[in-house]
Amino acid sequence: MAGTLAHKDRAAAEAGAWLARLQGDGLDERDGLEFEAWLGAAPANRAAYEKALSVWHEFEDGADAILAELSDRTRRAPRPYLPRRWLVGAGGAALAAGLALAVLPSAVMQASAETYVTGKGERRTITLADGSVVDLNAESRLQVSFSRGARRVVLGDGEAIFDVTHDAKRPFTVAASDRVVRVVGTQFDVRSRKGHLTVTVARGKVQVGPAGRSGTGLAMQLTPGQRLDVAESGRAELKSVDPQETFSWRAGRLVYRSQPLADVVADLNRQFDRQIEIADPELGKMPITGVIVLDDQAAVMTRLSLMLPIRSVPSERGLLLLRK
Numbered sequence: 049m050a051g052t053l054a055h056k057d058r059a060a061a062e063a064g065a066w067l068a069r070l071q072g073d074g075l076d077e078r079d080g081l082e083f084e085a086w087l088g089a090a091p092a093n094r095a096a097y098e099k100a101l102s103v104w105h106e107f108e109d110g111a112d113a114i115l116a117e118l119s120d121r122t123r124r125a126p127r128p129y130l131p132r133r134w135l136v137g138a139g140g141a142a143l144a145a146g147l148a149l150a151v152l153p154s155a156v157m158q159a160s161a162e163t164y165v166t167g168k169g170e171r172r173t174i175t176l177a178d179g180s181v182v183d184l185n186a187e188s189r190l191q192v193s194f195s196r197g198a199r200r201v202v203l204g205d206g207e208a209i210f211d212v213t214h215d216a217k218r219p220f221t222v223a224a225s226d227r228v229v230r231v232v233g234t235q236f237d238v239r240s241r242k243g244h245l246t247v248t249v250a251r252g253k254v255q256v257g258p259a260g261r262s263g264t265g266l267a268m269q270l271t272p273g274q275r276l277d278v279a280e281s282g283r284a285e286l287k288s289v290d291p292q293e294t295f296s297w298r299a300g301r302l303v304y305r306s307q308p309l310a311d312v313v314a315d316l317n318r319q320f321d322r323q324i325e326i327a328d329p330e331l332g333k334m335p336i337t338g339v340i341v342l343d344d345q346a347a348v349m350t351r352l353s354l355m356l357p358i359r360s361v362p363s364e365r366g367l368l369l370l371r372k
Contacts, residue, residue, distance in 0.1 A: 059090065063100040162191070163189070163190070163191050164184055166184050166186055166188050166189075167186070168321060169318075169321075171298065172184045176199075178218070180213045185207035188203070188207055190202070190203055190206065198219065199219065199220040201220070201222045205242065209295055212235070215233070219231070225240045227278060228259045229254050231252065231253070234250075234251050235250045237250075242280065244278070247270060248275040248295075249271060250273075250291035255267050256278075268286065275288075293305075296339075300341065303339050308335060309326065309331060309334045309335075310326060312352075323367070325363060325369065328371065336355060349367065
């Protein structure tokens, strides 16, 4: 047993050394061959390197929180000062990984986490721990995780309006549809439906960029009155809009401007139990401009038939839309 532990400790130390070496300058083919040979020398080597790399990535993501925790510990028990740029340099990668292992549990991994979910036709107003307010639309899922140095939100399939409390030391990020919205204090709407993302800003500024190190596309900054529309394909379009039209769902109204009927039906199906189907796919492409008040479904369908040459009939699922 002692031999196994010693081997694991040696593998962890070597993994830290390789992590530092591979982040340095002047690497050549010989370095790569030696690294591959070390990985294949023992199963524990690959496992140790993957763990060290994972910890290093977590350190990068939570560096501010980690350094704050280190600062607190230094005040309680003085130790040599370690400037941040030395920690993230190539020569300090191994030590930083070790420090991150010790600090991450208290500084990052114990961040408070909450999940909020709404059902069909349900809307919720949520006040977060920092005082930020979130209005969550129907059939939406939101995960919130706050730590000492970050406020992170993940929006699954859904829509939410965020009124974010200013905190320069803890940026507020919303991850949705392979993008990340970064803010300090502002009011904006994020809609993520089947990979299609829209971000609309009413106050302040936000930055929308790719999520993760493998994300593609440039970061874009949005100001009040702008909306970024990102298709599932990744194509992005920036528009000038009235944010209050986008926010109108909070008051039970949906505003459309030349949007296809299929999108309108998808929105209505998140509000009512009786599901609506479109008989003809070409009918679903018909553009609609107007305001739909979300009260009684029968009244909604009557108004819709006045806006477009369509009619609804009962079906097995609920209602079927046909041309008049």
